Amino acid sequence: MSGVMRRIPCPHCKRPTHVRKTIQITATCREVTCHCTNEQCGCVFVAEITPVRILSPSAIPDPGIFIPLSRHVDVDRVTDDLFKDVKRV
């Protein structure tokens, strides 16, 4: 998968959509209004974008945000990285 965000497909005809409007709902939830590009379909819908799990932790984490780590993340390695500058006693 490339680094470019893929378009959200229309739930009915599966064609790509254009995002026309986005609204931040909460710190971790954003609503996007999508318009189907298929003129014969014409579907307009609202989708939610919410981070559900972390694959690689932030180097500058916001303490007010909690998003679970993916079970594929090596927790011991992440913990070692987070506390590498803390002197152990």
Ligand SMILES: [Zn+2]
């Ligand atoms: Zn459509």
